[in-house]
Amino acid sequence: MAEAIVELRGANIQQGGRNILENVDLRIAPGEFVYLVGKTGAGKSSLLKTLYAALPLGGGSATVAGFNLAKTGRKKIPQLRRKLGIVFQDFNLLMDRSVEENLRFALRATGWKKGTLAEQRIDEVLMAVGLADRRRSMPHTLSGGERQRIAFARALLNSPTLFIADEVTGNLDPDTSKNILELMRKLGKEHGTAVLFATHDYRLLDTFQARVVRCEGGRVFNAEG
Amino acid sequence: MPSPRPNQLYVIFSLSLVLFLLGLVGLWTFQASYLTRQLQENLDIIVELEVDHTKEQRELLLLELLAADYHQPGSTPEYLPKEQALQEMGEDLERDLDDLGLNNPLLDVITFNVPIVYLQSDSLAAIASELQVKPGVAGVFYQDNFVDRIAANARRLGWVLLGLAALFALVAGLLIHNTVRLSLYANRFTIKTQELVGASWGFISRPYLWRAVGQGLLAGLIALTGVLGLQVWLQSVLPELDLFAEPVRLGFLYGGILLLGLLINFVSHYVVVRRYLRLRLDDLY
Known part of the structure; x- marks a missing residue:
């Protein structure tokens, strides 16, 4: 069995010192697509935040992209996050910079030097999300779906081993949501990246078959999609 | 950025x-x-000379003051004869004091300044005692309260x-x-x-x-x-x-x-x- 990208055993997920999810067991293999579902407030976001170390692990053990979260200090967190592609509902793009400046900024923030290699990488990720022609556009001129694609492009820059998508379709219409979901699966397959796709919209689960993990009543349940 | x-x-x-x-x-x-x-460094210490002091006594005193530790470096002790003092007083009072026909009540004086470290009541008292016993010296005066007040303020x-x-x-x-x-x-x-x-x-x-x-x-x-x-x-x-x-x-x-x-x-x-x-x-x- 290949080494898991995410391995949680008996993990407690906390927010403000209170257990939101208890005794969580979760394993995600490289390249695997997993839906994370549950009602609003069920603990999906808290679980994801724990995975990218924005919340401390409340107990148990957790390994993400080779990092033992219980032992990952503040200085190691940036290295963990460079192995993850984190995408949110509200895009988190810098609205005062163009698409290419947003991507260049993320590259520089993660240690890339200015130059041909960086520019080539920007071209590659924009091509991967189908927005090569919007390189010089400002975010406010893009549609919601396009902005979300740019956020994916940014998440792709460092060839992550895991995509963490937190309600990324929350602001999008049903058709665009399905397109985004398809794009995530495609990117995951093409780049061998695992995807943990959190949503409260159960209708999206019909888009394609994948494993479903459900948060409910303070517990996490594994089920086949 | x-x-x-x-x-x-x-x-x-x-x-x-x-x-x-x-x-x-x-x-x-x-x-x-x-x-x-x-203000402190410009505070004058006034040495009044006896009426019958000699020129030699006065000049020796000026030399001794110039060489003393308590003399403000860069300044020179000044001799002010009583005639000049009376004239200056008359100018200050805007009157010709000679017209009054009185004897000049003033004495010849030497004024000098001391460095700030000596501007303490006890140091000044010690300087005064030292000078007072010198030949030709009638008395030593300074504004003691003024010094204390300046220092305190x-x-x-x-x-x-x-x-x-x-x-x-x-x-x-x-x-x-x-x-x-x-x-x-x-x-x-x-x-x-x-x-x-x-x-x-x-x-x-x-x-x-x-x-x-x-x-x-x-x-x-x-x-x-x-x-x-x-x-x-x-x-x-x-x-x-x-x-x-x-x-x-x-x-x-x-x-x-x-x-x-x-x-x-x-x-x-x-x-x-x-x-x-x-x-x-x-x-x-």
Whole structure:
């Protein structure tokens, strides 16, 4: 069995010192697509935040992209996050910079030097999300779906081993949501990246078959999609 | 990377203003201590000579005073004959005292100044006792209370100004910190976004801290220009203030203003950026 990208055993997920999810067991293999579902407030976001170390692990053990979260200090967190592609509902793009400046900024923030290699990488990720022609556009001129694609492009820059998508379709219409979901699966397959796709919209689960993990009543349940 | 915003101008403006005011307090402190020292150093010790003293006794006394430890270096003991003293008194009173037909009641005097370290009641008393036994000396006089009063007031003024400067520095720090906090508030999502894409705290902080150094220096230079301009103007209006008399101390004051501006702004930026870095994403809204 290949080494898991995410391995949680008996993990407690906390927010403000209170257990939101208890005794969580979760394993995600490289390249695997997993839906994370549950009602609003069920603990999906808290679980994801724990995975990218924005919340401390409340107990148990957790390994993400080779990092033992219980032992990952503040200085190691940036290295963990460079192995993850984190995408949110509200895009988190810098609205005062163009698409290419947003991507260049993320590259520089993660240690890339200015130059041909960086520019080539920007071209590659924009091509991967189908927005090569919007390189010089400002975010406010893009549609919601396009902005979300740019956020994916940014998440792709460092060839992550895991995509963490937190309600990324929350602001999008049903058709665009399905397109985004398809794009995530495609990117995951093409780049061998695992995807943990959190949503409260159960209708999206019909888009394609994948494993479903459900948060409910303070517990996490594994089920086949 | 931070982008230029009007907020940055507020930071520079507030910082310049506060540094200017601190510069004024510093200038006032230096000037007060300089003027007090001048006043103390110019305090005359008066040695009255006996009516029948000889020229030799007087000249020997002048030489001894010049060589004494308690004589203010750079100054010369002055001999004032009683005739000249009477004439000066007449000029002060705007009357010709010779017309009164009285005998000159004054005595010949020698006046001299002592360094500040000797301006204590006991030191002055010791000097007086030493001089009083010299041949030809009738008495030694000085304004004892005046000396004590100057020394006490100088001390009190020093403490008041020091307290004022400390209070000012504290208020300045808080004011600047608050302005910086508001200025960086607009950048909180940029800071968090960088963190989430995997930027280190050092990388995120660096541009803000460089900006803080630039702003601090600029604000310091603006404040210095203001202080210097005011000094030049005051010197032209009131030359007796002698505002440029101590260039070395002024240099320290100017350097201090620059350094303080840089330090206050740098520390404020550092604290605020760290605060935003420590905040959870949910707390940013």
